[in-house]
Amino acid sequence: MAVKIRLARRGRKRLAIYDVVVADARAPRDGRFIEKIGSYNPNTDPASININNDRALQWLLNGAQPTDTVKAMLSYRGVLLKKHLQIGVLKGAITQEEADKKFQAWIDEKETSITGKKDKIAQAKEDARKKAHEAEVAKNEARLEAIKKREEEAKAAAEAEAAEAEAPAEGEESEAPAAESNEEEENKG
Secondary structure, rough: OEEEEEEEEEEEEEEEEEEEEEEEOOOOOOOOEEEEEEEEEEOOOOOOOEEEEHHHHHHOOOOOOOOOOHHHHHHHHHHHHHHHHHHHHHHHHOHHHHHHHHHHHHHHHHHHHHHHHHHHHHHHHHHHHHHHHHHHHHHHHHHHHHHHHHHHHHHHHHHHHHHHHHHHHHEEEEHHHHHHHHHHHHHOO
8 A cells, every 4th residue: 555645625715725644555544544634824924834743753664655745844844854764773873862963953943934934024014114104104295384384375365365355455445534534625626
């Protein structure tokens, strides 16, 4: 019986989540499986890969063949490196302590790179949020300036209308006494 380590799809449309399963190669993709050894969520950034490394290693040592996608995930998690080191221990090329030391050094380096990537993504999100906030503040300030400018123009226009209304009224008053004096001269004469 050919045994594969592969993905079984679940989840809703366009938001798929996958189970990492050990199944007979002849079984359908989402059908019968032997054991579920983890899950994979590609919707997060970085993608969430939760695999029982010990069980995956045991299945690999027993001859299970991973699909290309699962092979990449196992490599990312260090299971294939651990298999490689374990085969070296079984053949007598290295000791178990050396293999554990090499694997732990690789795990530490990998965790550092993953946290660096997460920090970089978080920083990029924070920068984008700050940039959007600054743009919104600038937009609001421009709106306030435009409103103040319109209010000042309206106030200046109102003052100009008031000044025009007062100027002709003063002009009429100055003409009215002159007209009265003309009438008085005509009446006298």
